[in-house]
Amino acid sequence: MLPPLAGVAAFTLLNTPLAFADTSIDQLANRLAAMEARLQAAEQRAADAEKRARQAELRVADIERQASSQPGALANNVRHAAAKPGASASSVPTLASSTAASASSSPMTTDSVPGAPVSTPAQSLEITEGFEFHGYARSGLIMNDAATSTQSGPWLTPAGETGGAVGRLGNENNTYVELNLEHKTRLANGATTRFKAMLADGQQSYNDWTADTSSLNLRQAFVELGSLPTFTGAFHNSTLWAGKRFDRDNFDIHWLDSDVVFLAGTGGGIYDIRWNDRIRSNFSIYGRNFGDIETVDNNIENYIVTANNFVGPFQFMLSGLRAKDNEERVNNGDRNDNAGDTGFHAMAALHNESFYGLRAGQAKSALLYGHGLGAEVKGIGSDGNLTQNANTWRLASYGTTAINNTWSFAPALLAQQSRDRYVQGDDYRWLTLNARFIQEINQNFALAWEGSYQYMDLDPRGFKSRQSVNGSFYKLTLAPTFKVGDIGDFFTRPEIRFFASWMNWDSSLDNYASDDAFGSSSFSSGGEWNIGVQMETWF
Numbered sequence: 001m002l003p004p005l006a007g008v009a010a011f012t013l014l015n016t017p018l019a020f021a022d023t024s025i026d027q028l029a030n031r032l033a034a035m036e037a038r039l040q041a042a043e044q045r046a047a048d049a050e051k052r053a054r055q056a057e058l059r060v061a062d063i064e065r066q067a068s069s070q071p072g073a074l075a076n077n078v079r080h081a082a083a084k085p086g087a088s089a090s091s092v093p094t095l096a097s098s099t100a101a102s103a104s105s106s107p108m109t110t111d112s113v114p115g116a117p118v119s120t121p122a123q124s125l126e127i128t129e130g131f132e133f134h135g136y137a138r139s140g141l142i143m144n145d146a147a148t149s150t151q152s153g154p155w156l157t158p159a160g161e162t163g164g165a166v167g168r169l170g171n172e173n174n175t176y177v178e179l180n181l182e183h184k185t186r187l188a189n190g191a192t193t194r195f196k197a198m199l200a201d202g203q204q205s206y207n208d209w210t211a212d213t214s215s216l217n218l219r220q221a222f223v224e225l226g227s228l229p230t231f232t233g234a235f236h237n238s239t240l241w242a243g244k245r246f247d248r249d250n251f252d253i254h255w256l257d258s259d260v261v262f263l264a265g266t267g268g269g270i271y272d273i274r275w276n277d278r279i280r281s282n283f284s285i286y287g288r289n290f291g292d293i294e295t296v297d298n299n300i301e302n303y304i305v306t307a308n309n310f311v312g313p314f315q316f317m318l319s320g321l322r323a324k325d326n327e328e329r330v331n332n333g334d335r336n337d338n339a340g341d342t343g344f345h346a347m348a349a350l351h352n353e354s355f356y357g358l359r360a361g362q363a364k365s366a367l368l369y370g371h372g373l374g375a376e377v378k379g380i381g382s383d384g385n386l387t388q389n390a391n392t393w394r395l396a397s398y399g400t401t402a403i404n405n406t407w408s409f410a411p412a413l414l415a416q417q418s419r420d421r422y423v424q425g426d427d428y429r430w431l432t433l434n435a436r437f438i439q440e441i442n443q444n445f446a447l448a449w450e451g452s453y454q455y456m457d458l459d460p461r462g463f464k465s466r467q468s469v470n471g472s473f474y475k476l477t478l479a480p481t482f483k484v485g486d487i488g489d490f491f492t493r494p495e496i497r498f499f500a501s502w503m504n505w506d507s508s509l510d511n512y513a514s515d516d517a518f519g520s521s522s523f524s525s526g527g528e529w530n531i532g533v534q535m536e537t538w539f
Contacts, residue, residue, distance in 0.1 A: 132182040139175040140534025141206065150530050151517040154257040157473045157505070158466075158512035159430035159456040162418055163378045163394075165258035167434050167452040170477035170501035170530060172257075175203045178219070192226040196245070220245045234273050242268035249282065249308055249315070251349075251364060253398045253412050255436050255450070255490070260366050260396045261317070261347055263306060263380045282308040290326060290384030300326045302373065304381045315349040315366075321373040321381050327388070338423075340388030343372025345380050352399070361401030368394040375418060385422050392418040400490045408438040408488045423461040430456040438481075440488045448479040448497065458512065466513050471506030494537035501530045 144150040152173045154165040178200045185193045198220035203210050222243025231238055247263035248271060269284025283306070290300040302323035309316045326341040347368045355361030368377040375390035376383035398412035412434040419427050436450040452475040460466035479499040486492040507525040510518050517523060 129185045130183070132180075132184065134180040134182065134539060136178040136538040137176065138172065138534060138536040139177075140172065140532055142170075142173040142530055142532035142534075145529035145531065150528065151520060151523045152530060153517070156517040157454055157456065158458055158469060158509055158516060158518060159428070159432075159454060161516075162421070162428045162430070163258065163416060164430040164432060164454060164456060165253075165256040165414065166432055166454050166473060166475055167436075167450055167477070168255060168257040169436065169448060169450040169479055169497075170499035170532070171475065172534060173204060173532075175201075177201050180220075189229045190227050191229060192224075192239075194224040194226070195222075196224075197221045218244070234275055235270075236274070238273050239271040240268075241271065247284065247286075247306075247308075253396065253414065253434075255410060256398075256412055256414065256432070256434055258414060259378050260349070260364070261368065261380065262378060262382075263304070263319070265304065265381065267304075269306075278312050280310050282306075284308075286381065288381045290323060300324075300384060302326070302381050302384065306380075313351045313353070315347070315351065317345075317347040317349070319345040319374060319380055321345065323373060323384065326373070326384055338387055339385055340372040340390065342388070343370065343374035343386070343390075345370040345374030345377060347377075355399045355401035359401050361399055363397070363399030365397040366395075368392075368396070375421060377416075387420055387422065387424065389420040389424070390418065390422075391420060392416065402488060406440045406488075408440075408490065410436045410438075410490055422463040426461040426463060427457075427459045429458070430454060436490075438488050438490070443485060443487055444482055446481045446483070446487045448477075448481050450477040450479070451475070456509070464513075467511050469508050469512045471509045473503070473505040473509070475501060475503045477501040493539070494535060496533070496535045498533050499531065503528045503530070 142150060142152050150173075152171050153160070154168045154171060155161070155163075156171070157164060157166055160166075178198055180196060180198045182194060182196045187193075197218065199216065200219045201214055201216045203214060205213050220243075222241055222245040224239050224241045226239040227237050228240070244266040245264065250259060250262050250264075252259040252262070263284075263286065265286035265288040267284060267286040269282060271282045272280050273282070274280045284304075286304040286306070288302045288304070290302055300323050302321060304319050304321050306317065306319040321343040323341050326339045345368070347366055349364065349366035352363040352365075354363070356363045370377040370380075370390075370392045372388050372390055373381065373384075373386055375386045375392040377392050377394045394414075394416045396412075396414050398410065400408065400410040402408050413432070414434075415431040417427075417429045419425075421428055432452065432454045434450070434452045436448060439447040439449070441447065452473075454473040455471075456473070457470040458466070459468045461468075477499055479497040481487075481495050481497040483492065483495045504527045505518070505525050510524050513519050518525075
């Protein structure tokens with residue numbers, strides 16, 4: 001038996017660990033609760049930091065877009081940030097952040113965006129703004145081997161009346177100019193605006209003063225609104241437009257000077273409705289006028305509704321046309337009093353990012369069909385003389401590729417059949433084969449070689465006093481060409497080319513019409529030489 005003191009000690013020793021254990025569990029629970037609270041706070045701070053990082057990335061992206069769309073804009077932002085005490089180039093995103101953050105509470109000042117008016121409301125803060133100037137021009141001199149005037153043009157054959165081009169190299173005598181002015185803006189909310197106006201003039205006179213024969217025209221004037229922040233889902237980053245314009249997705253065979261499809265007029269629409277990563281759609285309505293019926297004030301208006309759909313490299317286009325009372329126009333010899341008043345147009349196209357899948361380069365192919373007013377398949381809605389029963393098929397294909405280090409190659413095929421076009425029973429058939437070779441001599445000089453062949457079988461049934469003909473046309477051109485660089489690239493300009501072209505055709509084609517090129521005096525089958533010089537530029 002333990003003494004009393006020893007028993008007390010033993011009892012104390014036995015019970016002390018239990019007390020310590022109870023105390024440690026409570027402390028551990030408290031510590032775990034505190035750690036959980038700190039972890040939740042840390043997670044919240046991390047989420048806030050991630051949100052701020054995303055906002056900073058968006059602001060940096062805005063500045064980069066500003067720099068890419070307006071030369072020197074990024075440098076201006078850097079200089080503007082550096083002008084503030086303690087600021088540096090690395091603080092540009094911070095500057096953008098403070099500017100965007102203050103935009104909702106105070107008007108924009110010249111300190112927040114250089115050159116902006118103090119009175120501009122904060123909600124329309126412009127963070128990118130600039131003017132652009134673009135243009136296209138060609139001009140040159142052409143003559144025959146006797147140094148006299150000659151006939152020329154990509155559509156000089158009888159098939160040219162229905163779009164049968166034969167190639168432009170060494171075959172143009174006009175001056176044509178397009179001047180494009182654009183103003184673009186990107187707002188702080190991500191929305192964009194674009195205004196474009198195009199002036200164009202075509203001239204065949206060689207004189208220095210040609211105002212009396214000028215055809216100066218405002219060909220485009222439209223506004224686009226893009227990336228509207230309230231547009232979501234499939235409409236996110238779509239673009240609204242209205243005005244007078246060429247459709248954005250027209251395309252052509254440039255060296256033939258022939259559109260594959262050309263949609264233009266005055267109207268409105270929306271681009272780039274994206275259903276998923278591969279499918280997008282454009283929708284539009286255009287208006288055009290067909291001209292006189294009895295009085296100038298009673299023109300026929302043709303309306304074109306179009307759905308243009310893209311699935312990867314494929315394009316599917318469908319248009320409906322309506323021109324009420326078009327058949328009531330008076331026939332004055334140039335117009336059809338049996339014209340249609342409705343129609344439709346369809347196109348399936350393939351846009352290759354290689355040369356027909358065979359080698360590096362590019363290629364585009366399209367099959368088009370039109371009925372009634374849609375039977376002018378190249379220039380949709382541009383011909384008011386088409387009958388209600390008109391039917392047209394058109395096939396187009398072209399490509400470009402580099403054969404080796406010094407030779408490049410660009411073939412083109414264009415074919416069309418049109419029946420009941422202007423008169424019941426008429427038939428227009430033609431086929432054009434064209435090929436251009438570019439031989440690079442050095443970085444500034446090349447030889448361009450082009451050959452064209454066209455077969456046509458035309459039966460207009462007396463429309464506009466045209467005669468039935470069939471036969472072939474041939475053209476060969478050699479064009480020594482000067483460029484400042486990219487000498488073998490088909491699509492870099494400017495270039496200056498000298499040329500010599502030889503043309504010939506079957507004599508039966510001279511009988512098609514008395515008012516076309518082949519019907520003109522001193523220009524008939526048997527072989528014709530044209531020589532000259534031409535410049536072409538775009539930017």
